[in-house]
Amino acid sequence: MEAINNLISGGGVEDVLFNVFAALTLLCGVLVIANPFSRSPVTSAMFLVLTIISMSGLFVLLHAFFLAAVQILVYAGAVMVLFLFVIMLLDLKEEARRNIKFFWLIGGLVSVGSIFAIFIKSLTHNYFEEFASSSKLPSPKLEGDTVALGKLLFTQYTLPFEIVSVLLLVAMVGVILLSKKKLE
Amino acid sequence: MDWNFIIFSVVKVAVVFGVLMTMVAYSVMAERKIAAWIQDRPGPNRVAPPFVKYIPVLGPFLTRIGFFQPLADGLKSFLKEDFTPGGVKKIYFWLAPAVAVVPALMTVAVIPFGSVMGSQKMVIADLNVGILYTFGIVSLGVYGIVLAGYAANSKFPFLGGIRASAQMISYEIAMGMSVIPVLLIAGNLNLSGIITWQATHGWLICYAPISFVIFIVSALAETNRTPFDFAEAEQELAGGYNVEYSSMKFAMFPMGEYAAMLASAGMMVTLFFGGWTLPFWCLDQPAHSLGMGLAHILVFIAKMLFFMVVFIWIRWMVPRFRYDQLMDLGWRRFLPLALANILITAIALWIWS
Numbered sequence: 001m002e003a004i005n006n007l008i009s010g011g012g013v014e015d016v017l018f019n020v021f022a023a024l025t026l027l028c029g030v031l032v033i034a035n036p037f038s039r040s041p042v043t044s045a046m047f048l049v050l051t052i053i054s055m056s057g058l059f060v061l062l063h064a065f066f067l068a069a070v071q072i073l074v075y076a077g078a079v080m081v082l083f084l085f086v087i088m089l090l091d092l093k094e095e096a097r098r099n100i101k102f103f104w105l106i107g108g109l110v111s112v113g114s115i116f117a118i119f120i121k122s123l124t125h126n127y128f129e130e131f132a133s134s135s136k137l138p139s140p141k142l143e144g145d146t147v148a149l150g151k152l153l154f155t156q157y158t159l160p161f162e163i164v165s166v167l168l169l170v171a172m173v174g175v176i177l178l179s180k181k182k183l184e
Numbered sequence: 185m186d187w188n189f190i191i192f193s194v195v196k197v198a199v200v201f202g203v204l205m206t207m208v209a210y211s212v213m214a215e216r217k218i219a220a221w222i223q224d225r226p227g228p229n230r231v232a233p234p235f236v237k238y239i240p241v242l243g244p245f246l247t248r249i250g251f252f253q254p255l256a257d258g259l260k261s262f263l264k265e266d267f268t269p270g271g272v273k274k275i276y277f278w279l280a281p282a283v284a285v286v287p288a289l290m291t292v293a294v295i296p297f298g299s300v301m302g303s304q305k306m307v308i309a310d311l312n313v314g315i316l317y318t319f320g321i322v323s324l325g326v327y328g329i330v331l332a333g334y335a336a337n338s339k340f341p342f343l344g345g346i347r348a349s350a351q352m353i354s355y356e357i358a359m360g361m362s363v364i365p366v367l368l369i370a371g372n373l374n375l376s377g378i379i380t381w382q383a384t385h386g387w388l389i390c391y392a393p394i395s396f397v398i399f400i401v402s403a404l405a406e407t408n409r410t411p412f413d414f415a416e417a418e419q420e421l422a423g424g425y426n427v428e429y430s431s432m433k434f435a436m437f438p439m440g441e442y443a444a445m446l447a448s449a450g451m452m453v454t455l456f457f458g459g460w461t462l463p464f465w466c467l468d469q470p471a472h473s474l475g476m477g478l479a480h481i482l483v484f485i486a487k488m489l490f491f492m493v494v495f496i497w498i499r500w501m502v503p504r505f506r507y508d509q510l511m512d513l514g515w516r517r518f519l520p521l522a523l524a525n526i527l528i529t530a531i532a533l534w535i536w537s
Contacts, residue, residue: 042276042334046331047329049327063309065312065313065316065317066312066313066316069313069316069317069320070316070320071320071361072320072321072323072324073316073319073320073323076320076323076324077319077320077322077323077324077326077356078323078353078356081323081326081327081352081353082328082349082353084327084334084349085330085346085349085350085353086332088334088342088345088346088349089346106335122501131315146312146313158493
């Protein structure tokens with residue numbers, strides 16, 4: 001009883017939840033790409049949904065409620081449903097039967113290795129302390145406050161925001177162009 | 185976080201869940217009764233436990249309005265043979281009914297169903313981003329139907345699942361766009377905040393009527409109700425995504441549908457019709473006594489039931505659309521309309537403030 005009381009009042013619940021969500025994110029992420037029980041694309045897609053949901057749990061623990069909600073709304077609710085739609089329409093039977101080939105393994109190891117190297121480099125080189133000491137950057141104030149996020153997006157980061165929007169528009173126009181059978 | 189919070193939260197969750205499940209059961213009964221009334225037939229009017237006929241006036245009355253029908257329906261669902269066809273994908277076949285019900289129940293967590301009772305706010309989770317949470321969870325509701333269609337491993341359920349995924353994504357967009365004017369006017373993403381705003385300024389239906397029209401039609405499409413019930417479509421798909429299901433697993437799908445209807449009725453009441461407030465009898469202030477708190481909850485439930493009746497009524501009055509008409513309505517009518525609505529509202533707010 002005492003232990004539970006301490007856990008609740010001392011913020012220990014958040015630590016426990018962080019570990020649960022982090023473990024879930026990693027586990028489901030691995031199961032998306034390397035599921036030993038099923039090679040069905042639908043299963044992979046469903047584990048990707050679980051990964052996204054547990055990641056939004058991590059966002060909630062960081063008090064970034066807006067990001068958490070948008071993560072579920074956009075990725076789990078819309079993008080992944082479209083993935084499922086396409087998978088079901090294409091009926092990827094041979095994908096389920098395909099085995100892992102040696103060449104893919106090499107390619108995968110190279111890309112994972114390079115990303116790992118970048119992580120090691122950035123973790124050992126402590127940028128955060130540098131930023132904190134130089135005090136050039138204001139400390140980010142995005143604690144789940146939608147107003148703050150909106151203000152930042154439309155003042156400090158207007159240009160990147162608009163460029164991303166244009167990129168999406170270009171992608172959409174490209175898809176429409178490609179899906180037309182005949183180009184006039 | 186302390187023990188008080190945990191205990192009260194658990195109590196609230198339990199009570200809301202109980203009330204919601206009862207309302208789901210009696211919504212099914214209401215659906216059958218209203219359908220009967222519209223089609224000029226008596227509807228369920230004879231199921232009753234044996235001892236009821238000895239109660240003088242009340243007994244026959246309750247039997248005649250079909251009061252005991254949900255009990256019989258539930259019992260029937262539990263006792264029927266739970267048959268799993270040979271070719272199904274087992275895991276998804278078992279998972280799909282649960283996935284269909286859970287999102288609908290989770291949506292209710294952020295809807296404020298009353299002001300305060302004692303020192304407790306009558307909402308399970310007073311989230312900062314209440315509306316976004318609701319839309320996020322509602323958007324997960326499609327997985328139940330899609331997985332059911334996929335798991336059944338036969339043609340008609342599969343077509344139902346495919347239809348559902350395309351339909352629900354399309355209408356989510358129109359639905360999300362339609363509430364943005366409401367957020368702009370109220371200036372808040374928190375549902376309690378929106379209700380407080382409405383208590384002082386009047387119901388939002390007066391400020392954003394177009395939003396409400398788009399919202400209610402999209403809600404019909406999101407909950408797979410006629411005129412947009414393409415995922416089931418008995419005449420075309422023989423029942424659609426739930427063809428291969430039987431017993432309680434089948435019953436979970438209607439349960440999820442009615443829970444989703446109740447949740448969207450609750451959202452409509454909260455966003456456009458002032459939530460638990462009424463503009464007279466001092467019902468628009470947070471309650472000071474337990475009685476007033478209870479009155480607020482009753483007001484909320486009454487408004488919600490009104491929209492449930494509207495939902496049911498629409499089902500029995502309007503025929504199903506054609507699929508291309510559905511897509512046309514969602515993408516070529518509602519989306520531009522909702523965008524124009526946002527723009528006009530923003531300009532109006534800019535001029536008048």
